[in-house]
Every structure is written in structure tokens, then in C-alpha cells.
Amino acid sequence: MPVVVAEELEKRFGDVVAVDHIHFQVEEGEVFGFLGPNGAGKTSTMRMIECVSPKTMGSLTVFGMDSEAHPREIKQHIGVVPQENNLDPDFTVRDNLIQFARYFDIPVDEASRRADELLSFLQLEEKKNVSIEKLSGGLRRRLILARALINRPRLLILDEPTTGLDPQARHLIWEKLRGLVTQGNTVILTTHYMEEAARLCDRIVIMDQGRILEEGTPQALVKRLVGDYIVEADATVEVRNCLEQHRIPFDTAGEKVQIVTPEPKLITTLLLEECHLEQVAVRPASLEDVFLKLTGRTLRE
């Protein structure tokens, strides 16, 4: 049975359509990613799945239950890592977990056992009696993840879990998430980091202006929408003329020209020999290329 099913899901704020009749389905045990520029409707979608924001139209079921008819039952089995840190500053690190466990009716000795387990899982034991204000951004994020796991959720929802973190903290969170997924948890996440999506997600959707533009596995999307390899060279007039002469299609991205090809060797040789270039770069096409192709290069905010 799918964990989340959305049909014709719509969310409006006054005249603004934040989520525009989208369809998607999240299967049990998968990591499902929402990608999109700021304002694409990702967070609005997350908040509807979390049963904290009512939908405007359409249908949304979580664990087979209607999100607005059974919010308590659904929320009992969801763990949420929100975009904004909302740890309780009136409590210490460990007490944040214990206090949160109460909201789920977890008995106090069980809560205390789970809190210690999670503190060790996220390497927070040394900080357990520290107040929230003294924690760095990375530690806060780890604690929020621990808090989201206190009710042993069947579904974990993470809204930009690693934004603003240093590489070490980011890798730790990725590692922990992978661990959770191998245990069979279902994860929904939003991210701006294509690398994160490519590493973690089994399936992604790319959203823009409230709509879902594409859906698939990261690899399939890259292959289908961009191609295999990208050859990059400086976007000089000579290079452009040369490429046009040889009838090779290319894109201009800033100061570079990009040529998508299944045979990078051929293009590279041509550029180096026929166009007299001194250097070219070859790299595999990535999710970032897909993203920019679909959502454009212009700034959103």
C-alpha cells in the first residue's frame, strides 16, 4: 500500500496558487524527494502531508487515511524535520526529546530509553544537558532529527534537512538517513542540493510554480532529460562559430558553452583539433543540469 497518495491536490493562499493540482504517490520504504526553486510549493506540500495545513482541493491520503479526517492518527506515525528550527529553548537537549515524547503519549521510562538511544545515534550524548541556545546550527539540526524519530515514525518528512550545514554535518545526516532507510522507513524530503537528492532519493519530482514538471529516478531523469555527458568549453566567438560550422547543437550557460553528447571523446577531439581549443572539460550529466534545464537560470526571489 502506498504511504502517501495525492490526487488533484491544490493549495491556495488567497489568489496565489501554491500547489496546483498535483498528483504523486510515495511507496513504502522509498526515499522520495521534492526538488524545486524557492516558492515552487514544496513546503506547502510537506505541510499538507504533515496534517498541519489544510488543503484547498483534491484528495490526500497518508497511510490510507484522509489527511483531514484523521490528523491525529496520521501524526502519531509521522516524524517531522521542519525547515525552521523549532526546538524548545526552555528545555535542555535531552529534555527536548523527553518533552516531545509526551505529546505522543510515550510512557516516561520508554521515552527516556529512546532519548538516550537517539542521542547516541546522532552523537549528541556529550551535549545532553546543554541548553538549546548553546548549540551550533549543525547540532540543532541533528537534535531536530533525533526529535523527529522519538515516536519511531513510519514516515519521516524532512524539509531542507541540511541547509546551512557544513560538509561534515551534512555527511553525518546523510549517513543516518541511509541507515534509517535500510531499516525500512519511508522518507520524504525537500532539498536545494542536487547532490543530496541524487545520493539519497530513490525517486524525485521536480516542482516549479506549484506544478510537478517531471518525476522519476534521478538517473532516469538525467538520462532522459539531459543525456550522458556534458562537454564544456569557454564561450568565445570562435568556439561558437566552429560549433555552428560543424552543426553541433550547444547551450550557453554563462561564460561556458555546453554540448550534451553520448560520445564525449568525439566532441572533445573535434573541439581540440578543429576549433583549436586548448582546454575542454568533460563531466557526466547531473541532476543539476536537469534542474536548470527545467526551471531555467533566472533567479526566483
Add this chain to the structure above:
Amino acid sequence: MTPIVRIPFSYRFGKVWRRNLVTFMRTWKVNFIPPFLEPLLYLLALGLGVGSFITQVEGVSYPRFIAPALISIAVMNAAFFECTYSSYVRMYYQKTFDAMITTPLSIEDVILGELCWGATRSFIYALLMFPVLLAFGVIDLPSSFLIFPFSLLAGFLFASLGMCFTAVSPGIDTLNYPSFLLITPMFLFSGTFFPLNLLPVPVQIVAYGLLPLTHVVAVMRGFCLGILSLDLLLSITWLAIASTLLCPVAIHLMKKRLII
């Protein structure tokens, strides 16, 4: 489709209440000082100071006249300020409510928990002032024991009133408006430090019709001085009706603000 009837409240509001109690008790030393100190200071300044010019007000000594007012004011301030500034901080700055509603708690549970906590704070203040006033001999037993359950009712009303302002206040600074436009006048013109009948009749009508503190003071005075009349029942009814009306309004306004 058949409409789904869902009861928005549950026993879980107690968890919100408990969260606030836990944080309050952790700093109990500083929290317990004002209710001890305030009646002492007021009784000394107004009772002995101003009171020395006054022989009797409505048949009682001046300290005995203001003692119930002191409890009433403390009850009002405890709940009102808890559910304005403190709730606003939890709601807006700490995002505590946002975190709570991702758990099985509903927004209704959260706000009801906050209101009950506001009322509890009033109760705690009444409880702590009680021995001080008793030691001064300005309140009578056993009728004064009635102020405890009553402080919960009065506190709940001021909590609901405060929460309405919290829900519509654009920022924490704008909460100053209700506190000086409503709370300060009530503090002075609700029969607290002088009898209401000294004021022009229209003001008296406003005080009785619109200012909850007027009724709270009247009831507290009856309880503290052991004068139990039918008027008290009228005032209690007024307060009960006002609470019943304001509580759902507060919850509705908060829901409108937070559930988007």
C-alpha cells in the same frame, strides 16, 4: 460525501499545560517572589500610608477593603500577561506551537492548554498571596477559601481575553495597547481602591457592564470579608458567560492565525 464530525479537543491539552508548569517550576524561586512581595508592598503603602487618612470604607478598614482587590489584580495580571507576552513568545519566537501541532496535538489542544495554564497561574498567585493577607489579618476564614476555585474561573477569563489579543497582534510591541488601554484602566476603575459608587453613573454602568475585573473584585471582596450575597452569584454568572464566549473566540482567532 458525508461530513466528518471531528472533536477538535482531547485530553492532550493537559500536555501543553504540563509543559508550561514544568518550565514555570524550574524557575520557581523567581516566580514565587512577586505574589509574596506585591501584597506586602501595597498593604504597606496604601493600607498604612493612604489608609491612615481613611477611617472606614463601606464599613471596613482600608486595608481590608483593598486586600481582595490586590488578589483580583494579581489574578488578572497573572493570566493576562501569561497569555499575551509569554504566549506570544512561545507562538512567534520559539515556534513552540508549530512544533506541537506536528504531533497528535491539535491547535485546539494547544490553545486550550495555554488558557488552562494561564488560569493555573492565577490560582498559584492567589495561593501564594493568601498566607500573607491572612497574616495581616485582612481576610476572613473560612469564606476566603472560596477565592481558590474562583481564581481559576477569573484567571481563565483573563487568559482567554489575553489570547484574543495575542492572536490578532501583529507584533509583540502592539500587545502594549491592550495592556495600557484595557488593563491599566481596569486596575484603577473596577472598584479596586475606592468604591465604584463614587464615580458618575455612566462610568459605573460601563464598569459593571464591560469590565470583568469589576465583577472579580466584587466576588473576591464578598469571599474575603465573608459577605455572601445574591449579587455575587450574578457576578459569577457574568464571568462564566464571558468565559464561555471568549474561550472559543480566542481559539478561533489563534487557529486563523496559525493554521494556514
